[in-house]
Amino acid sequence: MxxxxxxxxxxxxxxxxxxxxxxxxxxxxxxxxxxxxxxxxxxxxxxxxxxxxxxxxxxxxxxxxxxxxxxxxxxxxxxxxxxxxxxxxxxxxxxxxxxxxxxxxxxxxxxxxxxxxxxxxxxxxxxxxxxxxxxxxxxxxxxxxxxxxxxxxxxxxxxxxxxxxxxxxxxxxxxxxxxxxxxxxxxxxxxxxxxxxxxxxxxxxxxxxxxxKQHVDIEYRALSVQARDKEHAIFNVLRFYEAQTAIVFCKTRANVNHLYARMANRGFQAVALSGELSQQERMHALQALRDGRARVCIATDVAARGIDLPGLELVVHADLPSNSETLLHRSGRTGRAGRKGVSALVVPPAEFRKAQRLLQGAKVVAEWGKAPSAEEVQAKDDLRLMEHPALAQQPGDEAEMAATLLGQYGAEQVAAAFIRLWREGRSAPEVLSDSLPPPAALPQREKGAFGPSVWYRLSVGHTGRAEARWLLPKICETGSISKDGIGAIRVQQDHTLVQIAEPLAGRFGAMVEIEPGLIMERLEGEPSLERPERPARPERPARAERPERRVTPKPVREERAERPSYSGKPPRVVEDDAEAAPAWSPLDASAPIPAAREERPRKPYAAREDGPRKPYAPRGDGDRKPYAAREDGPRKPYAPRGDGERKPYAPREDRPAEERKPRWKAEGAPKSAGYKSHGGSPDRPSRAAGYKSHGGDAGADRPARAAGFKSHGAAQGDAKPKGDWAPRKPRAEGDAPARAPRAAGAKPDWKAKGDGKPAYKPRAAEGAEQRPFRAKPGGGAKPAARAKPAAPKGDPKDTSKRFVPPKKK
Structure with a gap:
């Protein structure tokens, strides 16, 4: 162009x-x-x-x-x-x-x-x-x-x-x-x-x-079928038109899956499109339609929206659409680019009126008729067989094989085999029950008036649990009519009366069997719908007279005087015109109760005046003095109970530093002052004086470790010869006598261990071999001892490699 x-x-x-x-x-x-x-x-x-x-x-x-x-x-x-x-x-x-x-x-x-x-x-x-x-x-x-x-x-x-x-x-x-x-x-x-x-x-x-001008290239056909033949009618429509590509619309996914399974069982080359399929499955289905591997697509309205199938010649509405616009959308898949197409609506009796409204709303005219029967489908197949292009072609390479078949089997037998092979690859047509064309539109009637009608009698009533909602669809299906053609339904005790429009009465005849045991019979004239009058109830027999019961009257309670008021209001006096009655006493039962009496005046409530109150004293505790608040003034120093001899704390007076005794940790006092620097007193010299500074009684009789014993912290070189120490101080009178000093060289026992060994080992004499110094783990370094001469190899006195057990802590 x-x-x-x-x-x-x-x-x-x-x-x-x-x-x-x-x-x-x-x-x-x-x-x-x-x-x-x-x-x-x-x-x-x-x-x-x-x-x-x-x-x-x-x-x-x-x-x-x-x-x-x-x-x-x-x-x-x-x-x-x-x-x-x-x-x-x-x-x-x-x-x-x-x-x-x-x-x-x-x-x-x-x-x-x-x-x-x-x-x-x-x-x-x-x-x-x-x-x-x-x-x-x-x-x-x-x-x-x-x-x-x-x-x-x-x-x-x-x-x-x-x-x-x-x-x-x-x-x-x-x-x-x-x-x-x-x-x-x-x-x-x-x-x-x-x-x-x-x-x-x-x-x-x-x-x-x-x-x-809607869809001029599309032929609309409305097919009237029985409800039970709906699926079979769809199969016959597909077989009758034998379209290159066809699409069948359903309302729900469940209907799509059900119809797809039925078609697959009958040999139709079909695919399904619904929202539950993945994108890959949808693409495979559409590609199968484009390639010709599938010829029927079963889909919902949403799944088929906007898809373009090449060569789409037939659209089948298995479920009627909800509105006229959807009908046009569905049908518009065919009849494109100048090609012809068919849009077939499968209409059961209950949906006749809905189909008419859809077509009127879409402004299209449909041809009403029956669904293709099995004979019509078969005739259409035979016509396609006779018009098949392969029959018009001249024999080519197959001529020799054709002559062999004709010579061996004969022309008639070969032709019959060809027909059987042709029909074998196609689904057999379904036999449908006789379906009537849709009824003509009934004239519009006034509200409450049904028009000319015929009455029928059904052989079921209240005793058979009959209900109008149960009978209505069965009657519509039997006569292929809509519910608009049925008037009143009156369920009686043993039967039911149904009113049918006169133009539609011929579809039921004189008598028809709706289902086994349910007969519908035509009545002559109009039955009486008046309820039979109920028989008058028999009069009840008069009740026998019962003996009169003696009822004791309740005593009349005399009016009592009002109770006195406690609200502080002035008393109210009840006046009585009768003579003053004598004073009533509860001890005198014979005395009459006065009808009214003067209320005794009561003292009004008076608040307690402000002033000193008596001290509170609990009951049974009269010997206890009442609580009296302490008067303001100087208080005595605090003294705990049982410690009255202790003087109250008095802060030390400020004196010059030279007049004070040196503190045990004196400010500026040197360690050489001879006093302990932690927790001691003047009578306990410090470690520098050569005495022990932990745990024992300090004195000249307890030299420090530096005096020839194990030492830690004392300076080396201050050792004194073994046994050269001062005796203990004499104890006070009444105490145990002091020990006599041991002889020179004797082992001290003041810190003996449980195994009888001394706690401190004396140093070796001068000139003797000494072990090398070993620093304790984690401790400070000590000056090493003099190196001892190496012993000859094999000398038993060589202790340098001898095992030394660890010291006990």
Whole structure:
């Protein structure tokens, strides 16, 4: 095709694709008033909307160039409701903008996010995606919409139905303010108009021609079937038309799975599409339809929204849609690009009225009739067999084999085998019960008036637990009528009366069996619906007179005088006109109780005057004096109990330092003063005086360790010869006599251990061999002893390598 108003790259792509003329919605995108404006376009499904908005945004994307350069940010954004529709738009744009060198990126749920992010980082001119994934990319910073010049919302009404309104508002708010916003939808409800008014500026409303003239290439057929033959009718419809590709719509996932299992058992090449499938499974199913490996697709409305199946010739409505718009969406899958298609509605008796309302709302006319019977399906198969192209072809390489078969089996037997092989690969047609065409619309009646009718009697009543809600669907199914043709239902004790419209009474005849044991019989005339009068109840016999019971009357209580008031109010006097009665005493029972008497006045409450109170004294403790507060004045010094001889603490008077006795840790007193520096007294010399300074009684009879005994802390060289010490001081009278000093060389026993060994070992005599000094672990270093001469090898006196046991602590 050649059109000077279309950009050259797009015109070349359309010509290469085989486009000769444009559709109505595509032609509307080329008008002068569309250029640079926001658009709100409504067009039927299958009218070429994808190519239409591809042409509409071409001036913004190409900007007058025939070849696109590198784009660090996207130029155009297309938002679709489902993953399949987004991928379909991407495929259409790939060949449409191939000559312009446009790079496309997709952002749809269920795909690898990292691959999408890398594609965006490499640079893309056009981005196609679903609302949820696009918002995810925007929030993570991988998609920048600041350079967007055009945004397209494809199937905007469906996106609102799926709950994407908030995501759409977020995406449009993130895009550049000077962008164009184009909304394409099959219908324009109020929600779309509200969204358009919020995010569009001076939008141009375009209603494609196909919206006024709905689906001229689609043949609508309404098939009347019994409720029990609904699935069999669907199988016969598929077998009768033998379409290249067919789609069957169901309401729920459960219905899809059930119908798919039934078709798989009968040999149909079918796939299922529902929301419970993963993205990989959905892609395999759609690819099987495109490759021809599957010919029937069973899907829900949401799962099939926006998908484009090549060669789709038949649409079957297994479950009627909820509204007329959905009916048009379903049917618009077929009859595209000038091809013919069939849309078949399977209508059970209970849904006759609903089907009529849907067709009227969609402004289409359907041909009512029965579902294809088994004989019609078989005849259609035979016709296809006779018209098969293979029979018209000349025998080629198969001529020799054909002659062999004819010579061996004969022409008739070979032809019969060919027919059997033809029918073997197809599902056998189903036998349907006789289904009546839908009844004509009943005339509108006034409220409360049913019109001419015929009464029937059913052989079940209250005794059989019959109810109107249980009988109504059974009667409708038996006569293939809707509930509008049934009037009153009166359940009696043993039977039930049903009122049927006179035009529909012929479907029941004189008598019909609804189910085993339930007979419906026609009545002559109108039965009496008045309830029989109940017999009058017999009068009850008069009760026998009972002996009168003697009832003792209760004594009448005389009125008593009011009790005195304790509220502080003045007393109230009850006056009595009778003579004053004598004073009543409870001891005199015979005395009458006075009817009224004067209340005795009571002293009013008087608060206690402020003044000194008596000290509190508990009962039984009268000898105890009352508590008296201590008078203010000087207090005695504190003295604990039983320690009265101790003088109270008196601080030391300040005296000059030279007059004071030196403290045991005197300020500035040298250690050579002869006093201990920790906890001692003047009668206990310090370690420097040559005496022990821990644990024992200090004195001349207890020399320090430095005097020839084990020492720690005493200076070496101060050792005195063994046994050269002063005797103990004589003890006081009455104490034990002092010990006599031991002879020279005797072992001291003042700190003997439990095993009888002395606590201190005397030093060796001068000139004797001494052991080398060994420092204690963790202790301070001590001056080493003189080195002893090395003993000859093998000398038993050599103690340098002798084992020395550790000292006991």
């Amino acid at each position: 050649t059109d000077t108003t279309i950009a050259a790259p797009l015109a070349a792509a359309l010509s290469a694709k085989g486009y000769e003329t444009l559709t109505a919605v595509q032609t509307a995108m080329l008008s002068e008033e569309v250029a640079g404006r926001d658009l709100l376009v409504s067009a039927q499904t299958g009218s070429g909307k994808t190519v239409a908005f591809g042409i509409a945004i071409a001036p913004d994307v190409l900007a007058g160039n025939d070849r696109l350069l590198f784009a660090d940010r996207p130029i155009a954004l297309i938002v679709a409701p489902t993953r399949e529709l987004a991928q379909q738009v991407q495929r259409e744009f790939e060949w449409l903008y191939a000559e312009a060198g446009a790079i496309l990126a997709s952002c749809v749920g269920g795909m690898d996010y990292r691959n999408e992010r890398r594609a965006l980082e490499r640079g893309a001119h056009i981005v196609v995606g679903t609302p949820g994934r696009l918002r995810d990319h925007i929030e993570r910073g991988s998609l920048d919409l600041s350079g967007i010049k055009a945004v397209v919302l494809d199937e905007a009404d469906e996106m609102l139905d799926l709950g994407f309104a908030e995501d759409l508002e977020f995406i449009l708010a993130a895009a550049a303010e000077d962008r164009r916003t184009l909304m394409f939808s099959a219908t324009v409800p109020k929600e779309i108009e509200k969204l358009a008014g919020t995010f569009q500026k001076d939008a141009l409303r375009i209603a494609a021609q196909g919206e006024a």
